[in-house]
Amino acid sequence: MDPSTSQTQIPIVDFSGWTSGGPSRQRVAQEIVAACKEVGFVYIINHSTPDALLDEAFHWSRHFFDLPTEEKLRAPHPDGWAVHRGYSWPGLEKVSQAVSADNDDERTAQLREVPDIKASTRWACEENSAQPNQWIPEDTLPGFRAFMNQFYWEGFRVGGEILQALAVGLGLDDANHLLQKHSGHNNQLRLLHYPPVPADALEQNRAARCPAHTDWSSITLLFQDDCGGLEVEDIHNPSHFIPATPIKNAIVMNVGDLLQRWSNDQLRSTSHRVTLPPLADRIEGEARITRRRFSIPYFMAPDPDSVIECLPACMGPDEPAKYEPITQAGYNQMRASMQY
Numbered sequence: 001m002d003p004s005t006s007q008t009q010i011p012i013v014d015f016s017g018w019t020s021g022g023p024s025r026q027r028v029a030q031e032i033v034a035a036c037k038e039v040g041f042v043y044i045i046n047h048s049t050p051d052a053l054l055d056e057a058f059h060w061s062r063h064f065f066d067l068p069t070e071e072k073l074r075a076p077h078p079d080g081w082a083v084h085r086g087y088s089w090p091g092l093e094k095v096s097q098a099v100s101a102d103n104d105d106e107r108t109a110q111l112r113e114v115p116d117i118k119a120s121t122r123w124a125c126e127e128n129s130a131q132p133n134q135w136i137p138e139d140t141l142p143g144f145r146a147f148m149n150q151f152y153w154e155g156f157r158v159g160g161e162i163l164q165a166l167a168v169g170l171g172l173d174d175a176n177h178l179l180q181k182h183s184g185h186n187n188q189l190r191l192l193h194y195p196p197v198p199a200d201a202l203e204q205n206r207a208a209r210c211p212a213h214t215d216w217s218s219i220t221l222l223f224q225d226d227c228g229g230l231e232v233e234d235i236h237n238p239s240h241f242i243p244a245t246p247i248k249n250a251i252v253m254n255v256g257d258l259l260q261r262w263s264n265d266q267l268r269s270t271s272h273r274v275t276l277p278p279l280a281d282r283i284e285g286e287a288r289i290t291r292r293r294f295s296i297p298y299f300m301a302p303d304p305d306s307v308i309e310c311l312p313a314c315m316g317p318d319e320p321a322k323y324e325p326i327t328q329a330g331y332n333q334m335r336a337s338m339q340y
């Protein structure tokens, strides 16, 4: 394809044809796999998570981030990079593509010269003792913990349907082939809040919302509000980003690094970032302050000891496996050490 004429768009797939069962499943599965090969991102509409549950999740997120800082800091992100839980305040985390096997303080400090203006909090399931969840006290936000636990398992349920569709679309014999490496215990639910920031600071690279990166997951499901600013690299025209314009209640699904490895690069873990909101009415006043933005990513991850090695359906005599087998934990460690 000629990059100058590339008109890449993020495809929209109507998932009702999967949930209703029958022959339409094959079509939906193929559409999702085609999108993952061409773009690495796809909007999934008419999925089986109720709209009301998504409204509720954003409602809780706003309540959480509106709490005074000292309340949020009662469940802080622990020091260091090994544990990904709890409240991470604006500037603490620096998203990047840097990869290192050990701690490298100098490089970590360098990466922080342009801070990420975002706050987040995140959890896995309650039984994950390696990385215990950090919760604010129940009486600070009664019902918050119960809802987030419910939403965590809802993410796993709908994400599981998508992993099944991917397996079918890839032509695997067993629809559960990908899903079976995910017990659900190693996923991550994140609430993200990008506070208002002067548009100039983003334009002049004095601050970032979320710099370009790929996800470490097998797949990521993202729910976003209507602010905008999420952009996806065009794999046919590298360094050119296309907007992932919000579609109410759609799941923005993307391929993570582990599924890219698993599929021998057939499915693409595409770089993405969050930058300036594209619409003028999202920026206000003389100081050109952006609207705040909320998003909720749900990262599906295989279990830590599971070995990710090239799917037989994705290799052949002319297409040998490109990567050595790696465990999820091994890959995670390689990526995590630069983040905090």
Ligand SMILES: O=C(O)CCC(=O)C(=O)O
Pocket: 192, 210, 215, 222, 224, 230, 272, 273, 274, 295, 296, 297
């Ligand atoms: O906030 C967003 O829309 C994207 C966040 C993201 O890419 C991530 O957390 O990995």
Ligand SMILES: [Fe+2]
Pocket: 213, 214, 215, 272
């Ligand atoms: Fe991401």
